[in-house]
Amino acid sequence: MRNFDDIIIGFGKGGKTIAAALADKGRRVAMIEKSDRMYGGTCINIACIPTKTLAHEAKLLSGREERDFAQKAADYACAVARKDEVTGFLRQKNLEMLTGKGVAVLTGQASFVSPHEVEVRFADGHAERLAGENIYINTGAYSVIPPIEGLAESANIHTSASLLDLKRLPRELVILGAGYIALEMASMYAEFGSRVTMLEYGRRFLPREDEDVAQSVRAALEARGVRIYLGVSAQAVRDVNEDGTTRTELRCLMSMPGGAEEERIFRADAVLLATGRRPLTRELNLEAAGVRLDEQGAIAVDGQLCTSQPHIRALGDVKGGLQFTYISLDDFRIVRDALWGEGKRDIANRGPVAYAVFMDPPLARVGLSEEEARALGRKIKVARLPAAAIPRARLLGETSGMLKAVTDAANGEILGCALHCADAGEMINTVTAAMRAGRDAAFLRDMIYTHPSMTEALNELFGQIS
Numbered sequence: 024m025r026n027f028d029d030i031i032i033g034f035g036k037g038g039k040t041i042a043a044a045l046a047d048k049g050r051r052v053a054m055i056e057k058s059d060r061m062y063g064g065t066c067i068n069i070a071c072i073p074t075k076t077l078a079h080e081a082k083l084l085s086g087r088e089e090r091d092f093a094q095k096a097a098d099y100a101c102a103v104a105r106k107d108e109v110t111g112f113l114r115q116k117n118l119e120m121l122t123g124k125g126v127a128v129l130t131g132q133a134s135f136v137s138p139h140e141v142e143v144r145f146a147d148g149h150a151e152r153l154a155g156e157n158i159y160i161n162t163g164a165y166s167v168i169p170p171i172e173g174l175a176e177s178a179n180i181h182t183s184a185s186l187l188d189l190k191r192l193p194r195e196l197v198i199l200g201a202g203y204i205a206l207e208m209a210s211m212y213a214e215f216g217s218r219v220t221m222l223e224y225g226r227r228f229l230p231r232e233d234e235d236v237a238q239s240v241r242a243a244l245e246a247r248g249v250r251i252y253l254g255v256s257a258q259a260v261r262d263v264n265e266d267g268t269t270r271t272e273l274r275c276l277m278s279m280p281g282g283a284e285e286e287r288i289f290r291a292d293a294v295l296l297a298t299g300r301r302p303l304t305r306e307l308n309l310e311a312a313g314v315r316l317d318e319q320g321a322i323a324v325d326g327q328l329c330t331s332q333p334h335i336r337a338l339g340d341v342k343g344g345l346q347f348t349y350i351s352l353d354d355f356r357i358v359r360d361a362l363w364g365e366g367k368r369d370i371a372n373r374g375p376v377a378y379a380v381f382m383d384p385p386l387a388r389v390g391l392s393e394e395e396a397r398a399l400g401r402k403i404k405v406a407r408l409p410a411a412a413i414p415r416a417r418l419l420g421e422t423s424g425m426l427k428a429v430t431d432a433a434n435g436e437i438l439g440c441a442l443h444c445a446d447a448g449e450m451i452n453t454v455t456a457a458m459r460a461g462r463d464a465a466f467l468r469d470m471i472y473t474h475p476s477m478t479e480a481l482n483e484l485f486g487q488i489s
């Protein structure tokens with residue numbers, strides 16, 4: 024059995040960053056990653072980077088002259104090849120980053136044998152045990168597969184990971200779900216040339232957003248031909264052979280006004296399950312380590328990410344809560360502060376955390392929505408601006424969307440901001456920085472922004488309410 028100071032399970036954002044930092048301190052570190060296709064973790068291999076690479080390619084292609092489906096499919100295959108190039112490069116860089124620091128990278132599946140011992144099972148079937156003084160769990164999340172009859176037998180069912188590897192552009196893509204993954208995939212595949220249908224179980228589109236923002240997003244998708252159905256429950260799928268092509272039929276129950284339900288069949292060349300992701304703990308044999316889960320099945324942690332075993336910490340998606348790469352990175356900062364800093368960082372003091380959905384145009388938000396602020400009983404001022412009013416949006420020809428700000432009516436405190444416009448994913452960071460620094464609406468109103476930029480729209484947006 025090999026002994027290490029620190030064992031990291033899972034090559035995710037938080038895990039690889041803490042592995043590198045520990046190695047820099049001269050500690051003996053082992054990184055266990057179950058797949059040689061996953062060095063660098065979910066983000067660079069099967070999530071953020073490949074989706075945004077494809078989304079970028081899709082946008083470039085959508086600006087081209089009219090093409091027939093065969094040409095669009097050929098362009099899509101080239102985009103997938105470019106995506107593979109980008110992820111392959113980053114995967115190798117990530118591996119070299121750790122091995123270059125002397126971290127022992129073991130490619131096998133890890134599970135606990137005892138609180139300080141981990142077994143690694145390699146692809147060829149042999150196993151090795153490692154002992155570690157401290158252990159960091161960073162195993163991420165898995166895609167939820169809803170219990171729908173016939174899913175396992177169908178040839179056309181995908182999670183986000185397998186869809187990104189599909190070399191053939193689907194003519195008809197049906198997406199179950201209308202969350203983050205669904206929005207990005209719907210927007211991107213519609214731009215590539217697929218006919219996209221979203222089937223969402225819930226009855227409200229984007230229930231966490233204000234109605235006007237959700238409507239703006241819906242209108243942008245529908246303008247690309249995306250069909251959106253709410254209150255849909257998929258019952259069964261089956262494959263049918265049509266002209267030598269295997270297509271999939273989804274039998275669904277649709278909620279009708281008045282409470283009735285109607286059956287409807289949707290046909291697809293590919294079906295994406297975008298129905299949520301849950302913490303991946305089931306392969307870890309956590310009972311052997313005495314590590315407890317919370318009610319949601321995530322690893323239970325305290326504010327500094329210690330599990331029920333103080334020498335074992337959990338970072339990223341596996342500990343529940345927000346599932347973003349930058350949260351996993353912030354988890355690393357919390358651990359760094361606990362190990363070598365002042366011990367003041369905590370999951371409760373991250374400050375405002377924004378998100379961006381990289382559809383076209385992107386949607387980004389930080390802080391409270393108008394509905395949330397009102398539900399809290401806050402006296403608020405609300406400002407709205409159509410994206411079409413922004414000179415840069417005009418010159419880009421990207422005039423769909425809207426901007427919205429929510430502030431405290433008495434003191435101008437910025438409570439929240441939702442942006443659905445070109446560059447929203449960049450602009451939101453400016454608003455987040457102002458909120459984090461405790462600056463008010465007048466600060467963003469009077470800030471000198473570059474021109475012509477999308478961000479300068481914050482002058483006008485916050486000018487309406489301060």
Ligand SMILES: Cc1cc2nc3c(=O)[nH]c(=O)nc-3n(C[C@H](O)[C@H](O)[C@H](O)COP(=O)(O)OP(=O)(O)OC[C@H]3O[C@@H](n4cnc5c(N)ncnc54)[C@H](O)[C@@H]3O)c2cc1C
Nearest residue numbers: 033035036057064065070133162163339340346347348351
């Ligand atoms: C399609 C998609 C798009 C997304 N887009 C964005 C985005 O634009 N921006 C954003 O911030 N977030 C995005 N996310 C979320 C983001 O990818 C995750 O929140 C983030 O990658 C989680 O990182 P992590 O550190 O928890 O671990 P991960 O990066 O998930 O790493 C976990 C690693 O552990 C390995 N592993 C698991 N079990 C074991 C085991 N038993 N033994 C050994 N190894 C194991 C896995 O193979 C994996 O490599 C997206 C997610 C998806 C699915």
Ligand SMILES: NC(=O)c1ccc[n+]([C@@H]2O[C@H](COP(=O)([O-])OP(=O)(O)OC[C@H]3O[C@@H](n4cnc5c(N)ncnc54)[C@H](O)[C@@H]3O)[C@@H](O)[C@H]2O)c1
Nearest residue numbers: 169200201202203204205223224297298299300346379380
């Ligand atoms: N840009 C980003 O930051 C980004 C992009 C993609 C994903 N992510 C992360 O990945 C996580 C997972 O994304 P997601 O979109 O899978 O989850 P999600 O939780 O955002 O959305 C899942 C949706 O599927 C619906 N649903 C569940 N079961 C269903 C069923 N059987 N039929 C139809 N609809 C059903 C839910 O009502 C919900 O609207 C997100 O929470 C997010 O943190 C982030």
